[in-house]
Amino acid sequence: MKQIQSISYPIYFDSIATHLNQFIADGKYSRFFILTDEHTSKHCLEYITSKVDPDKYDLLEISAGEESKTIDFCIGIWKMLIDFDADRNSLLINLGGGVVTDLGGFAASTYKRGIDFIHIPTTLLSQVDASIGGKTGIDIDNLKNIIGTFTQPKAVFIEHTFLQTLPARQIKSGLAEMLKHGLIADVAYWEKLKVSNLELPSTELVYESILIKNKVVMADPTERGLRKILNFGHTIGHALESYSLDNDKNPLTHGEAIAAGMICEAWLSHQKAGLSAEALQEITDTFLSIYGKYDVKESCHPMLRGIMKKDKKNQGGKINCSLLTKIGETQIDNICTDDELCDSLKYYASLAYEPA
Secondary structure, eight states, rough: EHHHHOOOEEEEEEEEHHHHHHHHHHHHHEEEEEEEEEHHHHTHHHHHHHHOOOTTTEEEESSSSGGOOOOHHHHHHHHHHHHHHHOEEEEEEEEEHHHHHHHHHHHHGGGGGGOEEEEOSSSSSIIIIITTTHHHHHHHEEEEEEEEOOOOOOOEEEOOGGGGOOOHHHHHHHHHHHHHHHHHHHHHHHHHTTTTTOOOHHHHHHHHHHHHHHHHHHHOOOOGGGGGGGGGGHHHHHHHHHHHHHHHHHHOOHHHHHHHHHHHHHHHHHTTOOHHHHHHHHHHHHHHHOOOOOOOOOOGGGHHHHHHHTTTOOOOBOOEEEEEEEEEEEEEEOOOHHHHHHHHHHHHHOOOOOOO
């Protein structure tokens, strides 16, 4: 049974039945609460509740989707905790995808100045990204994670079986972060992913992805240096995600937006950080083949730049990107001008893509 030690907590793999009750007992919690959305309540909750004492927990449920990651929903969680008489010795179990873990972690880290929480991520994206590293957050005006804390969970439980409940589009969303981990830090992992069955990544591939991210966050828990490499693709990707959420009937998933952002920022890497033309082409072809292409019209560039200018990663009002020097190596703190960012979006828009 595999286990990874993170900053101040263990990451357990496929071991809820073995470790969850013991973890709760060892914590001597007065009460615990399970936060879900309607999807995880339907597909995943029984797997957890069948293994714990039904008289010891209360259920909190929010609506699924990024739209729930707001201060209003956070206030709703705080009020539910108050109504259930949650004290400072309570535990919040965040059972769900990245919205649940980000929002639940933020609510727990601020309720009565902080109560313990654990993550049980149920999507590929939340398993390899959102649940690892201690970032909590909510959105304001579609600005992603603009309010949040660095607060570590007490444990993370990774259950591969939950991935079997996901639609293909959600698997692809998480896959984008796995591919990113290879691009920024491990060329061998990138090559392994490209030739693997990506319809449902194996337990081993998920484990390796988490190992890469955990190594980075262990070295830099509060993102003062090395951890910034995890932002590759996210400056432009988050802007596309926010724009799509506000304007499209069927918005981009996080992974789809980040895939487009990684193509754009790979182009910036070629222009500014020495990434070879061959590597740029390889990255472009890989992401186009998996994610297709989003229609980014030049008329929306000003709005995208406006979103990027409010990005939490910026320095002194200047837009800051992490760029690749080659596949497997990343350079942080690259200031990009408005013209460079627009040119990267034009590169993306110019790409030839024929849907299969």
